[in-house]
Amino acid sequence: MAEIRLENVQKYFGAVHVIREVSLTVKDREFCVLLGPSGCGKTTTLRAIAGLEEVSEGRILINGKPVQNLHASDRDIAFVFQLYALYPHLTVFENLAFPLRATRIPDAEVRKSVTSVAESIGITHLLKLRPGALSGGDMQRVAIGRALVRRPKALLMDEPIGALDAKLREQMRTELKRLHLENGSTSIYVTHDQVEAMSLADTVVVMHDGVLQQVGSPSDVYLRPANLFVAQFIGSPVMNIADAQLRDEAGKASVLVHGAAFEVPREVLAAVSSRQVKDMALGIRPEGVLISHEETAGARSVSVHLIQPYGPFDIVDLNVGSQTLRARTPSGFASGKGQQVWARLDTTQAHFFDKSSGVSLGLRLG
Amino acid sequence: MATVTSYGQRLGNRVAVGMIILALIVFLAPIAWIGATAFKPRNLATTVPPTIFFAPEVSPFVKLFTKRVQLKPNEKVDYESAPWWERIVLDGGERISRTGRGEVQLSGYPSRFLNSLIVAITSTFLAVAMGTITAYGFSRFKVKGEADWLFFILSTRMLPPVVVAIPMFLMYRAVGLNDTHLGLIILYTAFNVSFAVWLMKGFIDEIPREYEEAALVDGYTRMEAFFKIVLPEAATGIAATAVFCFITAWNEYAFALIMTNRRAQTAPPFIPSQVGSGLPDWTVIASGTALFLLPVAIFTFLLRNHLLRGMSFGAIRK
Numbered sequence: 039m040a041e042i043r044l045e046n047v048q049k050y051f052g053a054v055h056v057i058r059e060v061s062l063t064v065k066d067r068e069f070c071v072l073l074g075p076s077g078c079g080k081t082t083t084l085r086a087i088a089g090l091e092e093v094s095e096g097r098i099l100i101n102g103k104p105v106q107n108l109h110a111s112d113r114d115i116a117f118v119f120q121l122y123a124l125y126p127h128l129t130v131f132e133n134l135a136f137p138l139r140a141t142r143i144p145d146a147e148v149r150k151s152v153t154s155v156a157e158s159i160g161i162t163h164l165l166k167l168r169p170g171a172l173s174g175g176d177m178q179r180v181a182i183g184r185a186l187v188r189r190p191k192a193l194l195m196d197e198p199i200g201a202l203d204a205k206l207r208e209q210m211r212t213e214l215k216r217l218h219l220e221n222g223s224t225s226i227y228v229t230h231d232q233v234e235a236m237s238l239a240d241t242v243v244v245m246h247d248g249v250l251q252q253v254g255s256p257s258d259v260y261l262r263p264a265n266l267f268v269a270q271f272i273g274s275p276v277m278n279i280a281d282a283q284l285r286d287e288a289g290k291a292s293v294l295v296h297g298a299a300f301e302v303p304r305e306v307l308a309a310v311s312s313r314q315v316k317d318m319a320l321g322i323r324p325e326g327v328l329i330s331h332e333e334t335a336g337a338r339s340v341s342v343h344l345i346q347p348y349g350p351f352d353i354v355d356l357n358v359g360s361q362t363l364r365a366r367t368p369s370g371f372a373s374g375k376g377q378q379v380w381a382r383l384d385t386t387q388a389h390f391f392d393k394s395s396g397v398s399l400g401l402r403l404g
Numbered sequence: 405m406a407t408v409t410s411y412g413q414r415l416g417n418r419v420a421v422g423m424i425i426l427a428l429i430v431f432l433a434p435i436a437w438i439g440a441t442a443f444k445p446r447n448l449a450t451t452v453p454p455t456i457f458f459a460p461e462v463s464p465f466v467k468l469f470t471k472r473v474q475l476k477p478n479e480k481v482d483y484e485s486a487p488w489w490e491r492i493v494l495d496g497g498e499r500i501s502r503t504g505r506g507e508v509q510l511s512g513y514p515s516r517f518l519n520s521l522i523v524a525i526t527s528t529f530l531a532v533a534m535g536t537i538t539a540y541g542f543s544r545f546k547v548k549g550e551a552d553w554l555f556f557i558l559s560t561r562m563l564p565p566v567v568v569a570i571p572m573f574l575m576y577r578a579v580g581l582n583d584t585h586l587g588l589i590i591l592y593t594a595f596n597v598s599f600a601v602w603l604m605k606g607f608i609d610e611i612p613r614e615y616e617e618a619a620l621v622d623g624y625t626r627m628e629a630f631f632k633i634v635l636p637e638a639a640t641g642i643a644a645t646a647v648f649c650f651i652t653a654w655n656e657y658a659f660a661l662i663m664t665n666r667r668a669q670t671a672p673p674f675i676p677s678q679v680g681s682g683l684p685d686w687t688v689i690a691s692g693t694a695l696f697l698l699p700v701a702i703f704t705f706l707l708r709n710h711l712l713r714g715m716s717f718g719a720i721r722k
């Protein structure tokens with residue numbers, strides 16, 4: 039088992055700067071998820087750790103030992119590829135045995151290891167088949183089995199279940215979690231799917247354009263997004279972001295969103311002015327926009343624009359001034375377009391950002 | 405699953421089948437003729453109209469594998485106690501009775517056939533091996549001026565080979581490669597290697613890099629990954645390329661004629677040389693040709709599954 043450290047890792051493809059100054063520590067036995075939109079450099083980072091891609095600058099350390107100049111075969115790391123990369127000309131058994139045969143391990147021992155890993159991932163009945171005869175889910179199980187069979191120092195997975203359909207993905211997520219709990223190997227898992235990230239990760243690493251945006255626990259990145267990018271990338275439906283101005287009128291503080299004033303506690307005024315922010319953006323998740331049929335304190339009258347039923351709840355787009363604000367309501371709460379309802383912001387769920395840099399002001403109310 | 409076909413489609417299918425039958429007749433008729441002539445008695449070989457029904461004989465093959473040699477004055481052949489095949493060669497004793505002398509020896513055909521096999525198999529192996537490794541390099545590594553190199557390799561095929569025959573002949577004579585197996589092998593390998601590089605590059609490009617990368621992270625060296633993963637995955641392409649190279653080398657005539665005369669001569673220039681002076685015996689030439697066709701037919705038949713898949717150039721592979 040192992041601790042993996044990246045120190046100021048940089049990677050250029052020609053003139054394209056794909057990984058920028060990435061520093062990261064993945065602790066022993068940790069399940070770390072690298073999350074980011076497609077093309078942000080996740081795969082490249084993972085391949086650099088595995089030794090499939092040379093880094094342009096910086097160090098990669100496994101258990102404190104620099105490995106950035108070692109061949110992939112000398113790093114003792116397993117890699118699960120996006121499209122499985124099972125060898126079509128070998129049976130499932132031979133695919134699983136393949137990593138073991140790289141070293142001179144006696145046949146009996148190979149058989150034992152393969153059988154035990156096949157049992158733990160539930161594919162004992164498939165050992166004689168060729169990969170071409172397997173379903174997508176089974177191929178993925180074999181690919182993960184092949185990574186585990188060698189008991190590597192660390193397990194790297196590149197969107198391993200991204201190609202499966204939704205139902206199977208959910209099932210495989212649970213299995214991956216169980217396997218990690220059983221094996222406890224240090225894992226780095228790449229995905230662009232935040233649900234996967236949140237459900238699997240001990241630590242979520244959000245990446246964008248080759249830059250690490252935030253490293254933290256799933257609840258950290260959800261509840262305390264470090265910047266506008268993380269705030270909008272994590273959470274579904276997406277967080278409302280609006281230009282916001284603070285007002286101080288008649289002893290009441292309010293925030294002006296889309297031309298509509300919502301009341302906020304007075305301490306916000308002092309906190310924001312001490313940070314000397316020129317333009318401010320307010321972020322609030324749909325569940326932070328509270329709506330009701332009757333007028334309540336601090337609420338404003340708004341009209342319903344669009345209703346998207348999600349099943350257990352509805353997402354309702356509200357017209358506020360010339361813009362819209364997304365709210366989460368009990369299902370069936372709003373009856374149709376044009377209906378007038380009362381909306382108010384739950385300021386304990388509000389996030390404040392410096393609009394020009396995108397950085398969170400770290401201001402939480404309540 | 406039922407397939408819905410329109411009248412037009414059915415008509416189209418019939419026309420297509422008709423065309424295929426026509427093409428088959430055009431391609432197979434000469435081969436049928438060669439096969440038939442190889443078993444005809446000599447006097448039926450060139451009749452007009454052609455003889456279609458006849459009692460097959462093996463005499464053309466016996467004559468193909470033997471030759472008559474003049475005896476020294478006081479040697480004598482006991483025709484009556486000669487084995488059956490010698491009697492066929494000696495035309496029912498007519499030749500001996502006319503001259504009183506004659507002996508039967510093994511003809512040059514078997515050794516020419518063996519030469520063909522040696523040269524074609526060795527040059528095919530070399531061309532495919534070199535082509536595969538070169539294609540792998542082009543496919544997997546950044547090569548400076550890759551497109552230019554590939555074009556250069558292809559350009560070696562743009563000149564009709566015979567154009568360089570005379571300079572090649574002079575060079576070969578200067579270095580003593582004339583009439584050697586090695587000389588022909590080098591020539592045929594050089595012909596085929598460019599073709600092999602291009603074909604194999606197409607096939608290797610189709611093999612996902614992840615296969616090798618998976619092997620690399622699992623502790624294999626790149627060489628091991630090449631032999632354990634890339635080669636088996638490229639088997640179809642290798643088979644297709646090998647068949648093409650083998651056919652080219654096996655059928656080559658012009659250079660074999662110019663560069664060899666005895667020791668390393670292959671079958672293609674040998675067979676017509678038997679026409680000789682006087683009346684050619686077409687049955688012997690036909691039997692030599694029929695046998696010559698066999699190895700390619702067998703080789704292609706053995707690899708037919710690979711070939712069919714290979715022809716689609718990875719279109720079926722997922």
Ligand SMILES: Nc1ncnc2c1ncn2[C@@H]1O[C@H](COP(=O)(O)OP(=O)(O)O)[C@@H](O)[C@H]1O
Nearest residue numbers: 051054056074075076077078079080081082083
């Ligand atoms: N071998 C390569 N050569 C040039 N550019 C590459 C190469 N591999 C990836 N890139 C570029 O690097 C960026 C990051 O790619 P990647 O790491 O695959 O992103 P992700 O896995 O997050 O989708 C992309 O813009 C991609 O086009």
Ligand SMILES: [Mg+2]
Nearest residue numbers: 077080081196
């Ligand atoms: Mg990727």
